[in-house]
Amino acid sequence: MNISTPSNQQTAWAVTGDQELAIAPEDYSLLTDLYQLTMTACYVGEGLEQRQASFELFARRLPQNFGYLIAMGLAQALDYLEKLRFSPSQISALQATGIFDHAPDAFWTLLADTKFTGDVWAVPEGTAVFANEPLLRVEAPLWQAQLVETYLLNTLNYQTLIATRAARLRDVAGVEATLLEFGTRRAFGPQASIWAARAALAGGLDATSNVLAALKLGRKPAGTMAHSLVMALAATQGTEAQAFTAFHRYFPGAPLLIDTYDAIAAAQQLAAQLQSGDIQLAGVRLDSGDLASLSQQIRQLLPNVPIFASGDLDEFKIAELKAAGACIDGYGLGTQLVTGSPVNGVYKLVEIDTIPVMKESTGKVTYPGRKQIFRHHENGIVVCDRLGLMAEEGEQETGNGKQSTTHSSASPTLPLSTPLLQLVMHNGVPMQLPESLNAIAQRTAQSVASLPLNTRQIQQPQPMTVNPSSALLDLITQTQRSC
Missing domain, CATH: 3.20.20.70 (Aldolase class I)
Structure with missing residues (x-):
């Protein structure tokens, strides 16, 4: 790892910068980890930056004594994606670091023209989710989908933690x-x-x-x-x-x-x-x-x-x-x-140019392909979730064969079997106006009320079973690399 002392130019720029460390929408582009930018420069150099990629944001496991999570932070995530831009002064500041001296010239052109143009699928805020279920998926040119990882994780992880604690407090009180x-x-x-x-x-x-x-x-x-x-x-x-x-x-x-x-x-x-x-x-x-x-x-x-x-x-x-x-x-x-134990959400590549990919690291395996969550109810109570592929949305597996899927986002209650991820941004444009807090709070209350009591309990809760579909299991087998 190359860690060097800041140059005089860098130090001068930092000392004359914003000492309040305040965050404004125009700062969003730089509110990222360095490796998002270095990877983007590499993608440009290798001619991969415009390849279509899909990344999914999910938690591998729930915090201790949590039986569920309440998805939250989508409104701020979409606002960030809409406003993502690099100003000339920000580009100059990056150049002054010296880190990107060998980056291709096209990298700087790309940053100067930054605008998010992808699609976003997400579960509505206030929806209960479980481990390995995507809260959000970004489908965009590779460099865009990569660049936004840090901010999206920061936004959704923290707000999801607070919303879940709030829902548990309300349920108990x-x-x-x-x-x-x-x-x-x-x-x-x-x-x-x-x-x-x-x-x-x-x-x-x-x-x-x-x-x-x-x-x-x-x-x-x-x-x-x-x-x-x-x-x-x-x-x-x-x-x-x-x-x-x-x-x-x-x-x-x-x-x-x-x-x-x-x-x-x-x-x-x-x-x-x-x-x-x-x-x-x-x-x-x-x-x-x-x-x-x-x-x-x-x-x-x-x-x-x-x-x-x-x-x-x-x-x-x-x-x-x-x-x-x-x-x-x-x-x-x-x-x-x-405060408390964080929601350790991660953001992983699942598809590149329609090619499914998966991580096979010990303890950190991911599922390949663009996925959908299918939620099954009986008498208004969630009985199980099935994690399937987006191509399965028209048909769902059941114990007695297949049934058609119906869904209405305007419905106050979930139908018997519901695909949870919805298209919320298309070509960089939000699909609907932000929801009111009252509407989200109502969805939160309904989501929690629909969970089994042993999933809602605060001591040793039993998280809901999430079963991979047969199509997803087949894709896992096909995608795994042999050493």
């Missing part, structure tokens, strides 16, 4: 609970915090505390207060009760964080004020202590006031709280929602 996304301070960067808020809402949460994300997404931001306000006002004005009164002066009836000092004493004080008619109260929040016991005591004191809980909560802790009889009406979800 129940439809009646209020779930708020509080993860901005723990998300992996400012851009990630916006994506996390979007994915959480699309995955089933009610609101986000991230003001920018909420307003960009057409939602009202939600939140309470921090302990610092209570401490600051109590220290300067005398008591916790006076701090609450001051906050309500500007935000009448807003939820109050009551565990800065003594949660029970605070609840007793608020109960007295409510009984005398001195205040209105939209809720109280607990952020520490024995949440089950405290919530039960506070429910006795404030029987008609919603109780919210926060503090590194996840689906496992919520399940424990419910089992312990906690009287909690809503949860604030932060660190455990926006």
